Amino acid sequence: MSEHMKLFEVFLRSKRGLDHKHVGSLRAEDPEQALEYARDIYTRRSEGVSIWVVHSADIVASQEDDCESFYDPQDDKPYRHAMQYQLPEAVNNM
Amino acid sequence: MSKAMIKQYAVRLGDDALVQGHRLSQWCSKGPFLEEDLALTNVSLDFIGRARMFYSYAAQLEGGDVTEDWYAYQRDCRDFTNLLIHELPTGDFAFTMARQYLMDEFGLAFMQCLESSSDETLAAIAAKAVKESRYHLRRSREWMLRLGDGTEESHNRLQTAVDDLWDYTAELFELDELEQGLANDGIAVDTIALKSNWGMAVGALLGEAAIDIPQTDRAICGGRQGMHTEHLGHMLSDLQFMQRAYPGQEW
Numbered sequence: 001m002s003e004h005m006k007l008f009e010v011f012l013r014s015k016r017g018l019d020h021k022h023v024g025s026l027r028a029e030d031p032e033q034a035l036e037y038a039r040d041i042y043t044r045r046s047e048g049v050s051i052w053v054v055h056s057a058d059i060v061a062s063q064e065d066d067c068e069s070f071y072d073p074q075d076d077k078p079y080r081h082a083m084q085y086q087l088p089e090a091v092n093n094m
Numbered sequence: 095m096s097k098a099m100i101k102q103y104a105v106r107l108g109d110d111a112l113v114q115g116h117r118l119s120q121w122c123s124k125g126p127f128l129e130e131d132l133a134l135t136n137v138s139l140d141f142i143g144r145a146r147m148f149y150s151y152a153a154q155l156e157g158g159d160v161t162e163d164w165y166a167y168q169r170d171c172r173d174f175t176n177l178l179i180h181e182l183p184t185g186d187f188a189f190t191m192a193r194q195y196l197m198d199e200f201g202l203a204f205m206q207c208l209e210s211s212s213d214e215t216l217a218a219i220a221a222k223a224v225k226e227s228r229y230h231l232r233r234s235r236e237w238m239l240r241l242g243d244g245t246e247e248s249h250n251r252l253q254t255a256v257d258d259l260w261d262y263t264a265e266l267f268e269l270d271e272l273e274q275g276l277a278n279d280g281i282a283v284d285t286i287a288l289k290s291n292w293g294m295a296v297g298a299l300l301g302e303a304a305i306d307i308p309q310t311d312r313a314i315c316g317g318r319q320g321m322h323t324e325h326l327g328h329m330l331s332d333l334q335f336m337q338r339a340y341p342g343q344e345w
């Protein structure tokens with residue numbers, strides 16, 4: 001049964017102010033059911049305050065082959081990286 | 095109201111939760127697919143947790159050496175006072191969800207009333223249960239619609255399940271002397287008062303799910319008095335096996 005159902009990716013926000021993070025995937029018949037299963041599978045120990053579920057098929061992913069053209073050109077442009085910036089201690093979660 | 099009466103009431107509610115939770119737990123590793131297997135067992139754990147709270151309170155009122163475990167593992171069939179509908183075997187998935195739906199619709203309203211019980215402990219347990227019950231109901235309602243309005247087979251199985259369960263629902267709305275007395279004192283829930291709302295909610299949902307409401311006025315009762323179906327004994331022999339074989343065993 002399960003293999004005929006749609007695949008969803010699950011994103012959880014662990015607390016207010018933070019980003020949703022990918023936590024895993026699951027199969028469900030529709031988005032509503034996916035949301036409920038996400039609650040049952042990924043938030044049993046109060047891991048989240050918000051859940052997103054997304055059809056896996058709707059995600060457009062970059063390919064391994066793209067690596068060279070996507071990322072390498074940035075390596076020799078250090079001014080783009082905030083390497084010299086000291087993060088104040090009071091700033092968490094960055 | 096005497097402590098003994100409140101204790102008896104707490105044991106009844108504990109028995110309901112334990113038997114319901116155990117039946118759901120029997121789906122563990124046998125669910126139709128992984129996600130639903132996890133969801134079913136989550137709900138099962140909610141009920142087992144609820145049983146623990148009611149039994150702990152009963153043990154506290156009882157005093158002496160009695161513990162929550164004693165209520166679950168050391169009593170015999172006739173000492174259990176759960177509603178009969180809970181002890182019926184899991185059946186197929188449609189039967190499990192139909193029972194769950196009928197009981198969730200009842201359970202949420204019941205716990206919402208118990209929340210304002212004049213007994214503080216019962217009210218506190220109910221307050222915790224209400225949140226879980228809302229989720230349980232949301233889940234089982236969805237499954238009712240999905241199965242009832244699904245394929246011919248899922249529809250037929252759900253209709254059969256509702257037909258088979260229906261005569262057991264009358265017991266939800268029976269009050270014996272004990273519960274009537276406790277209800278008069280604002281401790282127990284007057285379930286008779288819940289009946290019409292339950293009937294309307296269930297009727298509306300079954301209509302939406304294209305399921306016929308069984309036309310019967312047969313009422314199968316007796317659970318509160320320890321008169322059970324043949325199924326409870328078999329269930330307990332499984333549930334209590336370890337403590338029966340190795341009394342006092344801990345791990």
